[in-house]
Amino acid sequence: MSGLLEIVQSQPIFQGHLRDTISAQIQQTKQLLSRNRRTINRRMEESSRSSVSIFTTILEGAQPLNPSIGGLIIFDGIVRKQSSDMVWKRRYLCIRAELQDGQTSSNDINPTFKSLSLILSVSKETMWQQCILTPFSELEDVFPVPNKYNSSNAPHVFAVAFKTGKRLSFQARNNEERDMWMSKIQDVLGIGDEEGENP
Missing domain, CATH: 2.30.29.30 (Pleckstrin-homology domain (PH domain)/Phosphotyrosine-binding domain (PTB))
Structure with missing residues (x-):
């Protein structure tokens, strides 16, 4: 995700509203994945069986x-x-x-x-x-x-x-x-x- 975000922010083809929209969607996806990863890790820790x-x-x-x-x-x-x-x-x-x-x-x-x-x-x-x-x-x-x-x-x-x-x-x-x-x-x-x- 970080690599994708860097590409969007550094390439001239992504400008203005398009760049802002895609960057915001990537950030939202990163946050969602981070929350999901924490949930999965917590469940793994709780499941000793x-x-x-x-x-x-x-x-x-x-x-x-x-x-x-x-x-x-x-x-x-x-x-x-x-x-x-x-x-x-x-x-x-x-x-x-x-x-x-x-x-x-x-x-x-x-x-x-x-x-x-x-x-x-x-x-x-x-x-x-x-x-x-x-x-x-x-x-x-x-x-x-x-x-x-x-x-x-x-x-x-x-x-x-x-x-x-x-x-x-x-x-x-x-x-x-x-x-x-x-x-x-x-x-x-x-x-x-x-x-x-x-x-």
Whole structure:
């Protein structure tokens, strides 16, 4: 939604009343989706009898971190991040989960998280010395950025949007990797693509 709103507000074809109307409708849709997401999350928390949980999906393939650090790496890899001077720089990106005390990914059917974070660092080896840690509670959306809408015409780009309006752009190696990153981030945000779920 954030990407769509940015396109509407930045393209000259959308002007005047049309721009205002479409922007207002996008904002209304974002608010409705946000309310629905909160309702769904609340229902999931209230339903302790549920044997299948979004958390089970999130934890698929999770790897434990160093025991002295704790937590799990849900998904990680090397991407390129667009810096403020519009240069693409190689970076290590990961989704980190910290489970509630006493819980493990192997023996708890529906573990609860103490925290979920997106971590960006120069490399995996330097992650705990120097990194940017962003709690998922500060994030709002993730979306693909078509070549013509990023400043360097780069392929395989996706953007992570903050609730503050800030956004970070990342470039994956290919569309499949970009889609995997977006899917994992959407799972954690609780906004997964539901189009493919209809029979």
